[in-house]
Amino acid sequence: MAIVKNDSLIEQEWITVDAEGDLPSSDENLIVPLERFKEERDSLLGRNGGLGVQLNPGDAPEDLADDLDRLSIITVNFPAYTDGRGYSYGRVLRERMGFTGELRAVGDVLRDQILYMHRCGFDSYDLKVEGEVALNKVRAALKEMSVYYQPTGDGRVTAQSLRERRRAALGQKAS
Amino acid sequence: MYRYDDFDRQLVHERTEQFREQVKRRLAGDITEEQFRPLRLMNGVYLQLHAYMLRVAVPYGTLRADQLRQLGMIARVYDKGYGHFTTRQNIQYNWPKLDEIPDALLDLAKVEMHAIQTSGNCIRNTTTDQYAGAAADEIEDPRPYCELIRQWSTFHPEFTYLPRKFKIAVTGSPNDRAAVKVHDIGLRMHQNDAGETGFEVIVGGGLGRTPFVGKTIRDFIGKNDLFSYLEAILRVYNRFGRRDNKYKARIKILVHEEGIDKIRELVEEEWSQIKDGSLRVDDAEIAHYIEQFAPPAFETLADDDADFERHKSENRRFANWVRSNVIEHKQPGYAIANVSLKPIGGIPGDATDTQMELVADLSEKYSFGDVRVTHEQNLVLPHVKKADLFALWTALDADNLGTANLGYVTDIISCPGLDYCALATARSIPLSQRISERFSDLDRQHDIGELKIKISGCINACGHHHVGHIGILGLDKRGKEFYQITLGGDASQDASIGKIAGAGFSEAEVVDAIESLVTKYIDIRDGGERFIDTYRRVGMDPFKEVLYGDR
Amino acid sequence: MSLQVVTANRLDDGLVVFLTSDGSWSENINDARTAEGKEAADALLAEASAPELDIVIVGPYLIDVEQQGSDLMPTKYREVLRTKGPSVREDLGYQAV
Numbered sequence: 001m002a003i004v005k006n007d008s009l010i011e012q013e014w015i016t017v018d019a020e021g022d023l024p025s026s027d028e029n030l031i032v033p034l035e036r037f038k039e040e041r042d043s044l045l046g047r048n049g050g051l052g053v054q055l056n057p058g059d060a061p062e063d064l065a066d067d068l069d070r071l072s073i074i075t076v077n078f079p080a081y082t083d084g085r086g087y088s089y090g091r092v093l094r095e096r097m098g099f100t101g102e103l104r105a106v107g108d109v110l111r112d113q114i115l116y117m118h119r120c121g122f123d124s125y126d127l128k129v130e131g132e133v134a135l136n137k138v139r140a141a142l143k144e145m146s147v148y149y150q151p152t153g154d155g156r157v158t159a160q161s162l163r164e165r166r167r168a169a170l171g172q173k174a175s
Numbered sequence: 176m177y178r179y180d181d182f183d184r185q186l187v188h189e190r191t192e193q194f195r196e197q198v199k200r201r202l203a204g205d206i207t208e209e210q211f212r213p214l215r216l217m218n219g220v221y222l223q224l225h226a227y228m229l230r231v232a233v234p235y236g237t238l239r240a241d242q243l244r245q246l247g248m249i250a251r252v253y254d255k256g257y258g259h260f261t262t263r264q265n266i267q268y269n270w271p272k273l274d275e276i277p278d279a280l281l282d283l284a285k286v287e288m289h290a291i292q293t294s295g296n297c298i299r300n301t302t303t304d305q306y307a308g309a310a311a312d313e314i315e316d317p318r319p320y321c322e323l324i325r326q327w328s329t330f331h332p333e334f335t336y337l338p339r340k341f342k343i344a345v346t347g348s349p350n351d352r353a354a355v356k357v358h359d360i361g362l363r364m365h366q367n368d369a370g371e372t373g374f375e376v377i378v379g380g381g382l383g384r385t386p387f388v389g390k391t392i393r394d395f396i397g398k399n400d401l402f403s404y405l406e407a408i409l410r411v412y413n414r415f416g417r418r419d420n421k422y423k424a425r426i427k428i429l430v431h432e433e434g435i436d437k438i439r440e441l442v443e444e445e446w447s448q449i450k451d452g453s454l455r456v457d458d459a460e461i462a463h464y465i466e467q468f469a470p471p472a473f474e475t476l477a478d479d480d481a482d483f484e485r486h487k488s489e490n491r492r493f494a495n496w497v498r499s500n501v502i503e504h505k506q507p508g509y510a511i512a513n514v515s516l517k518p519i520g521g522i523p524g525d526a527t528d529t530q531m532e533l534v535a536d537l538s539e540k541y542s543f544g545d546v547r548v549t550h551e552q553n554l555v556l557p558h559v560k561k562a563d564l565f566a567l568w569t570a571l572d573a574d575n576l577g578t579a580n581l582g583y584v585t586d587i588i589s590c591p592g593l594d595y596c597a598l599a600t601a602r603s604i605p606l607s608q609r610i611s612e613r614f615s616d617l618d619r620q621h622d623i624g625e626l627k628i629k630i631s632g633c634i635n636a637c638g639h640h641h642v643g644h645i646g647i648l649g650l651d652k653r654g655k656e657f658y659q660i661t662l663g664g665d666a667s668q669d670a671s672i673g674k675i676a677g678a679g680f681s682e683a684e685v686v687d688a689i690e691s692l693v694t695k696y697i698d699i700r701d702g703g704e705r706f707i708d709t710y711r712r713v714g715m716d717p718f719k720e721v722l723y724g725d726r
Numbered sequence: 727m728s729l730q731v732v733t734a735n736r737l738d739d740g741l742v743v744f745l746t747s748d749g750s751w752s753e754n755i756n757d758a759r760t761a762e763g764k765e766a767a768d769a770l771l772a773e774a775s776a777p778e779l780d781i782v783i784v785g786p787y788l789i790d791v792e793q794q795g796s797d798l799m800p801t802k803y804r805e806v807l808r809t810k811g812p813s814v815r816e817d818l819g820y821q822a823v
Contacts (some may be wrong), residue, residue: 057418082213082296084336088413091333096448112197112214119332144193147186149326151453152333159182159326160460202738204781222784224808225819227740255818270818272739522814593804594812604814654802 002134005102005124009135014052014073025049031075034059037067045070054106057085061092068099076122078107087120094121095153114141119154176239176545177322177467179287186329187284190291194218195277202274217297217335219267219290220276223597229253229268229276230293231283233548235303235321235345236264240535240544245286247531253279258531260516260524262588262639263342264302264548265293269595291329296337298328298409303345304352305549308468309511309557311503314364315372317347319464320401323456327402334409338416339424341409342381345374349668354550356380356389356670357642359426360408363668365395373397378408378438379430382636386672387427390435392442398461403454407446411438471543471558476508479561486565495617496568496579510561512542514554514571515578515586519615520608523589524552533574541567551588551627553581583620584628584693585611588639592632592649593656599632601649601656606630609686614693623693626706629664642666644707645692646673647685658685662692662718663710674715677723691721728790730767731758731798732774733808734783742808742820743783745774751783753820755798755809760791 003010015024016031024030030044031052037044044051045067052073055061064071074093076086086105093099104124105117114125114137127134148156179187194214201211215221219230231246238246246266250258253275254268261267271279283289292299301324308316324343328334334341344358355361361377373395380389396404412426415433430438487494502511514534517523526534534554538546541563542556549555559567571577580586587610590596592603607630614620629643633650640646646661657679664673680688693706695718700709710718732745733755743751744758752758761767767788774786790801800806811819 082336083418084296084334084338085414085418087333087336088410110210112210113336116330116332116335144196145186145189145330147182147189149186149329150331150333159186162182163180164460202781207780208737208784222735222740224804225740225742225811226735274738593807594814599804602813604812608814656803 001126001128002131003104003124003126004134004138005104007135007139009131010124014050016054016075023047029072031073034063038063041067052102055086055089057083059089061089061097064093064099065097068093068097068101071099071101073102073104074099075104075106075126078105078109078113081108081110081113087116090117090120090122091152111137111141114138115145118142119148119150119152119156121153176237177318177464183287183326184284187287187289187291190218190289190330191277191280191284194280198273198277213295215273217292217295218276218280219293220271220273221294221597223269223595224593225595226270227273227276228595229271229279229290230261231266231268231288231290232293232300233264233266233288234325235301235307235318236305236548236550237307237318238546238548239286240539240546242286242288243531243538243546244535245282245288247528247535249279249282250528250531252282257525257527259522259591260526260548260552260554262550262552262590262637263293263300264305264550265300266548269591294340295335296339296341297335298331298337298341298343301325301328301343301345302353302358302550304348305547305555306352306502306511306557307347307547308470309504309506309509310348310350311505312350313348313505314366315347316465316468317345317362317364318468319461320362320374320398321345322464322467323402323461324405327405327454331409334413337409337413338418339421341412341426343405351666351668351670352549354639354642354666354670356668357382357386357639357666358389360405361389362401367395371397374401376404376408379427379435380670381425381427382639382641383425384422384634384636385428385431386636386641387431388670388672389427390430392435392439399456399458400450402456403450403452404442404446406454407442407449410445411441415441470506471545473506473509473558474560476506476560476562478507480508483561483564490565492572492577492579493565493568495621496572496577497564498621499579499583500581501564504558506558508561510559510564512556512559512564512567513549513581514556514576515580516553516576517580517586517611518575518578519580519585520612521575522604523587523607526554530574530576533570534576537567537570551586553586579617580620582625582627584614584623584626585620586627587611588627588629588643590631590633590638592630592638596632596637598635599649600634600651601632601658603630603632603638603647603649606647606649606658606682606685610689613686613690623697624705626693627666628689639666640664641672642670643673644705644710645689647689650679652679656682658682660685660688660692660722662715663707665707676715676719688722692718695721728762728801729792729798730761730770730788731755731791732770732786733758733789733805734774734786737782737784740784745770745786749773755791755800756796758791758798760798761788 029050054075106126221228345362346353357380362374376393377389500513547555587607589607593599629639630647631638631640642664648659659679661673761770810821
């Protein structure tokens with residue numbers, strides 16, 4: 001298991017607790033599922049450590065609208081790589097709701113999905129392989145394609161806007 | 176026709192290299208079959224009964240001569256000398272080797288083609304009217320919008336792992352030849368009260384196990400807003416479509432279970448948040464794409480041609496072909512020529528390498544190098560001078576491509592069925608061959624008139640049997656093939672789903688059953704009525720009676 | 727008790743193959759090792775499903791066969807087609823050889 005963020009391996013600094021599990025001491029950084037966050041919101045926000053929320057398929061990221069600035073991390077669970085709901089959650093969180101914290105893909109996160117996740121706003125990946133292998137997979141995945149048709153919030157320039165720039169430049173030259 | 180620029184070229188090239196690496200990783204054991212499967216599927220590679228199958232995209236059914244010629248070369252080099260044109264206006268090859276497919280994809284990329292998203296739970300090849308840009312009844316050429324949809328949907332990062340596959344069809348004509356009402360999204364071009372051209376948006380149509388005619392989610396969406404609206408529909412589907420059961424995962428089930436009003440509410444709410452965003456396409460951008468599909472350099476001609484008329488009167492076979500296969504063109508002096516891939520007793524939709532090369536050559540000679548693939552598994556040369564039709568037909572006829580049967584009872588849609596397909600429960604090709612042979616007499620076919628028979632070899636309905644005037648579904652009953660007949664289906668603007676006539680028939684019985692239906696129709700039709708019209712007038716009972724008597 | 731063999735498609739070219747007595751894969755069903763009875767069939771399938779075979783073949787499964795003279799013949803028509811080739815193209819597939 002290794003976590004890759006911004007072209008580096010990072011340490012696991014978060015304890016993820018499920019719906020029923022005991023909470024760690026107040027100083028620990030904690031991630032809880034959305035349902036538990038909704039139920040225990042006030043006490044969770046009163047803890048000393050960092051707080052994150054995990055979204056599972058079927059959850060509504062909109063439920064976090066009032067609390068985004070209190071969350072350092074949101075993990076989106078892909079229980080199977082074929083379940084693509086998390087891609088929409090990523091775009092809604094980043095592009096619509098303006099979440100700026102860490103957005104981590106967890107679960108069945110495979111090399112060949114990483115580029116799509118990145119395009120949907122994810123910036124960290126919890127992979128089931130170790131260290132350098134994980135880092136190399138992420139690096140390879142992110143550089144496989146260099147042309148993008150869709151405008152998403154990832155900052156990549158689309159083919160369309162490059163075409164427009166080129167046409168504008170040609171137009172200037174011609175005149 | 177659209178030409179790739181360096182961005183499109185780069186993208187397809189990178190994809191080809193990516194797949195080459197994926198194949199290498201698979202053959203080296205770095206990824207398992209389970210992990211590889213979705214990757215190969217998104218490059219059009221299936222594992223079928225006998226071998227791999229490669230499905231190549233023909234975006235909106237439009238091919239240039241050099242592309243069709245390359246498809247012929249690929250059939251020869253990487254396959255066994257033929258290919259099969261499909262109901263999604265694509266072509267598939269039945270025998271490629273996995274370790275050679277990256278090379279085949281590279282050869283495709285050389286002519287601006289690919290196999291991207293021809294399978295998988297993503298947005299598939301967008302289909303449209305095969306007569307786009309040529310049809311006399313067209314409001315506007317739909318292909319510029321299809322090309323924009325192609326780009327928007329290619330590697331869409333959010334919509335690559337949808338609940339299920341997703342198919343979009345577009346028609347620019349009120350006479351729907353693209354079956355838009357039986358697609359996940361159908362777009363019908365029309366004008367609103369203000370005189371602007373835009374699209375009616377239809378969702379939740381589809382065939383398969385649970386067929387539905389789509390429902391209108393929006394009467395009119397302007398061209399500038401089309402892409403944000405599509406994105407809104409796809410986002411609602413991706414988030415809320417069922418994923419617990421693959422047979423209930425298409426958007427038609429979501430629309431059916433939640434109701435069109437609820438889905439409309441969700442889509443409109445989503446759309447209101449993105450409609451002014453970066454997916455809005457401005458008029459200059461659209462104009463740029465319209466220009467790419469500008470009409471070819473038509474000559475100014477009289478609509479009549481004396482030689483053409485003379486050939487018709489002198490050559491009965493040519494006259495028959497013109498009668499069934501030649502369609503009115505919007506440009507005077509030109510015609511749309513349909514090339515039937517349904518020779519009597521042949522395999523529907525199959526073409527050999529040399530046939531593909533011949534049609535490519537003829538398209539350069541007679542049709543501005545423009546060829547179309549139809550969802551009814553035929554080819555079209557869309558822009559032929561009437562004066563050239565006889566020479567064209569003569570050349571086609573010499574290579575078994577001049578069959579005069581478009582829209583007739585022998586112009587059968589058939590899926591590959593159990594002869595090739597790993598999912599099939601019964602064969603469909605042999606049945607289409609027997610029916611074709613039974614009705615081979617051309618005068619009789621002409622007398623019967625338009626009659627669309629569509630055959631699927633399993634419940635997944637790739638052969639569109641639900642929308643055949645006569646539909647045939649092949650099933651397996653205790654190890655024996657048997658065939659269920661549906662009546663009254665229609666894929667046109669008057670779309671309807673066929674109704675099951677009754678108990679199924681054995682392979683030996685089914686051709687007689689079809690013939691008895693046709694005989695009954697001839698018997699009871701009112702002058703000029705097509706089979707479907709008669710069925711709609713009299714209903715199931717008279718037909719049921721000839722099939723089952725007192726049974 | 728019915729007779730069974732294991733079939734699959736070969737990874738590199740996709741062609742139909744059968745598990746043989748020496749643990750290799752043959753294009754000819756008559757080379758296939760047969761199993762009689764559930765226990766033997768399960769063991770045969772388990773051998774064909776070994777993880778290391780994932781780079782040799784794809785999707786192994788058991789099929790019912792009958793001994794017809796010196797030939798093994800699948801009982802299901804689907805499998806007959808796989809051992810021969812498309813019924814509509816007798817010039818293709820194993821039947822053409």
